[in-house]
Amino acid sequence: MVAKKAVPARRSATKTAAVAKGVRARQIAATEPVAPKRRPGKTKKPLAPERVAAIVDALQKTYPDAVCALNHTNAWELTVATILSAQCTDARVNMVTPALFHAYPTPQAMAHAQPEAIQEIIKSLSFFRQKSKSLVGAAKVVVNEFGGEVPQTMDEMLRIPGAARKTSNVVLGSWYGIASGVVVDTHVLRLSRRLELTVNDDPVKVERDLMAILPQDKWIDFSHQLIHHGRQICEARKPKCADCSLETSCNSADKTWSSH
Known part of the structure; x- marks a missing residue:
């Protein structure tokens, strides 16, 4: 019968030390607090003035001439x-x-x-x-x-x-050019929720939320611009995120592409 080859003591000691080190690392990791992962579709401070300003500015640059799409003369x-x-x-x-x-x-x-x-x-x-x-x-x-x-x-x-x-x-x-409120149609409601500017789904409540965070001199243009954006880019089922001027400010869970 052939005798088994003896394992060098140094190699055994090295392997034992490595195993022990791994076990110890897992024990330490288990006791340390783990930072929670940010859930998709959540922004830390969605209504921060600088974030709202960035959205307004991006819309203004993208749709500077946006107007009401309904044909009329008076x-x-x-x-x-x-x-x-x-x-x-x-x-x-x-x-x-x-x-x-x-x-x-x-x-x-x-x-x-x-x-x-x-x-x-x-x-x-x-x-x-x-x-x-x-x-x-x-x-x-x-x-x-x-x-x-x-x-x-x-x-x-x-x-x-x-x-x-x-x-x-x-x-x-x-x-008349009178900023009495914010127009909330289906596009404004949908995009306002997608951009986390409101959590409501009632148009009157959504309008109230938008009026609270937007400068009054932006109320009229903001609606027109968001409506145009909803029709051209931020579609309901398959938003064109790669072409979106608001993409860097958006953390929606249903994004089709993300740079961050």
């Missing part, structure tokens, strides 16, 4: 178009408003219209029956209470059927 036409845009794309609204404005060019003309006649013109839009009634009601209020002129205050705008805060902010901001 405050009344913008009011009508915005009422029609609820749960509908601006592009679709722009397809029906030329015929609508041709048939009913003034609030006075629309105030005497039959909702059924308006329905025939806007029937390709969502909720066209309810919207036709809102337009006739809005026209009557503008004519009877405001002398045919769309008012210039939030309280008065909210008296117009179909004109909630979104419509009121669009008209006051885009036509």
Whole structure:
């Protein structure tokens, strides 16, 4: 029988020391506190003034000429178009408003219209029956209470059927240049949450949150710019993060590409 080759004592001692060292290292690591990993989609201080300023600045540089996408030539036409845009794309609204404005060019003309006649013109839009009634009601209020002129205050705008805060902010901001609030449509709501500027999903609460962190002289432009960004880059299902001017400020969990 062949005898097993003896292991040199020095090699055994070296191996034993290495094992002991590894065990000791694991014991020390187990007792030391471990810094928690930052969860995806979380920014340490999302509402820090410098971060908000960086987002505003990036949007301004990317979309310096952003304006309302609804076609209109006066405050009344913008009011009508915005009422029609609820749960509908601006592009679709722009397809029906030329015929609508041709048939009913003034609030006075629309105030005497039959909702059924308006329905025939806007029937390709969502909720066209309810919207036709809102337009006739809005026209009557503008004519009877405001002398045919769309008012210039939030309280008065909210008296117009179909004109909630979104419509009121669009008209006051885009036509009159009055920063009464922040327009919160689906894009603004979605991107504000993605950028961690709000945790709310109610438009009124989101508007309140944005008004609290944005300079008032940025309220009008911010909405237009964020809407354009949502349509062109920050899409709902597959955002184009590699082309995004806000990417360095964004830590959203559903980013498709990240530089940090």
